[in-house]
Amino acid sequence: MKAAPQTGPWWVPLPPFSEGFVVPVPLSQAATIATYVLKQRLKGNKYYPLVLMLEPLFRCNLECAGCGKIQYPDHVLKRRLTPEQCFKAVEECGAPMVSLPGGEPLIHPEIRQIVEGLIARKKYIYLCTNALLLNRKLDLFKPSKYLTLSVHLDGLSDEHDFAVNRDGTFDTAVEAIQEALRRGFRVTTNTTLFEGAEPERVRAFFDFLTKTGVEGMMLSPGYSYSHAPDQEHFLGRRRTTELFTRILGNPKRAWQFNQSPLFLEFLMGLREYECTPWGMPTCNIFGWQKPCYLLQDGYASTFKELIKETDWENYGHHTGNPRCANCMVHSGYEATAVNDTFGALGGFLRTVKLTIFGELGEGYRQRPVPVPVLNGGHADCNANCSSGKIADDTHTCGCGNGASGCCATTKTEPAPAGK
Numbered sequence: 001m002k003a004a005p006q007t008g009p010w011w012v013p014l015p016p017f018s019e020g021f022v023v024p025v026p027l028s029q030a031a032t033i034a035t036y037v038l039k040q041r042l043k044g045n046k047y048y049p050l051v052l053m054l055e056p057l058f059r060c061n062l063e064c065a066g067c068g069k070i071q072y073p074d075h076v077l078k079r080r081l082t083p084e085q086c087f088k089a090v091e092e093c094g095a096p097m098v099s100l101p102g103g104e105p106l107i108h109p110e111i112r113q114i115v116e117g118l119i120a121r122k123k124y125i126y127l128c129t130n131a132l133l134l135n136r137k138l139d140l141f142k143p144s145k146y147l148t149l150s151v152h153l154d155g156l157s158d159e160h161d162f163a164v165n166r167d168g169t170f171d172t173a174v175e176a177i178q179e180a181l182r183r184g185f186r187v188t189t190n191t192t193l194f195e196g197a198e199p200e201r202v203r204a205f206f207d208f209l210t211k212t213g214v215e216g217m218m219l220s221p222g223y224s225y226s227h228a229p230d231q232e233h234f235l236g237r238r239r240t241t242e243l244f245t246r247i248l249g250n251p252k253r254a255w256q257f258n259q260s261p262l263f264l265e266f267l268m269g270l271r272e273y274e275c276t277p278w279g280m281p282t283c284n285i286f287g288w289q290k291p292c293y294l295l296q297d298g299y300a301s302t303f304k305e306l307i308k309e310t311d312w313e314n315y316g317h318h319t320g321n322p323r324c325a326n327c328m329v330h331s332g333y334e335a336t337a338v339n340d341t342f343g344a345l346g347g348f349l350r351t352v353k354l355t356i357f358g359e360l361g362e363g364y365r366q367r368p369v370p371v372p373v374l375n376g377g378h379a380d381c382n383a384n385c386s387s388g389k390i391a392d393d394t395h396t397c398g399c400g401n402g403a404s405g406c407c408a409t410t411k412t413e414p415a416p417a418g419k
């Protein structure tokens, strides 16, 4: 399955107060983002973009089951944005960070020109790649504080190769990561977690990535792409928070995430946020996609038009829009977490505390809680069940919601070992 095109750190600039504390992004980047957000807030601008998701093409050299892009017909897959179209979109949008997902951007014949042009414009770029071509294409680029190679890895070897439908992909990506680090590039990883992910395996995966020396890891629950061939493995909201609680409930100190810790708490169900999809607008060969990276309710021809003409009040979990009901993806909610960091003293102090002391999920550690056991299958059952009842082993909670039995059992278990 395809990785979520993660988009870079929402991380807050803080000095290293404690021994062993590592700043996961250059301070200049953190300062640029903080200054930008504060300026927007002072101007009273609600609909400001933080990261432009710029898809220069949809074609890819993998065919992941969870991907919503590669199913386009060949005449669409042949199309791509020119460097000039990319620069126009970036200037129009004004976001300080640009994510280059796809498709596989390294296939684009003018990717070097695109990256160089964005660096010249002082944009912090996240070049998202499955890394199959990375080793061969590294010579196209020069290490820069503005350029981060964001490598798609959905787990350790078995899990990742299964997710992308090709053996050996994990090893190739890890070799490319090591070579890129050796040459002085900034490297992060992006991971999408789907139904069936095993928390202990994911934690071992984080240990592995930490040892490789990557700058940070980025996470997202799987996208519910309507075009994706595999529709069974997208996570519902409740199962998302269960899974992320079990993975992140007791994080190890060495783990570095290039994401807002408030967003990670949101994934664990420890805070409630509304979607702000304009924070990460998507531009591709069709135009500016309404309203977000996942849904395609038409296209605008300019960024201004996107902001002006999209009925934003129809989107987000709180609206009751069924297509948003189970969504917790970073492209909708991470900008909200950043806004919380800079818009409210409580959010800022919480971010500071989490960043310095790494106390993500402290409430979970202090008090072992009933943890639903993920049995797999019937992903929608828990999400749709309004009774609040949890099924037993026989899958008979009696909630009568019409789904074919419930799929979660509970047991009280201690938090996973951390530190």
Ligand code: SF4
Residues within 6 Å of the ligand: 275, 276, 277, 291, 292, 293, 294, 295, 315, 316, 317, 323, 324, 327, 328, 329, 331, 332, 333
């Ligand atoms: S909730 Fe998800 S699907 Fe709905 S608008 Fe936000 S990002 Fe898009």
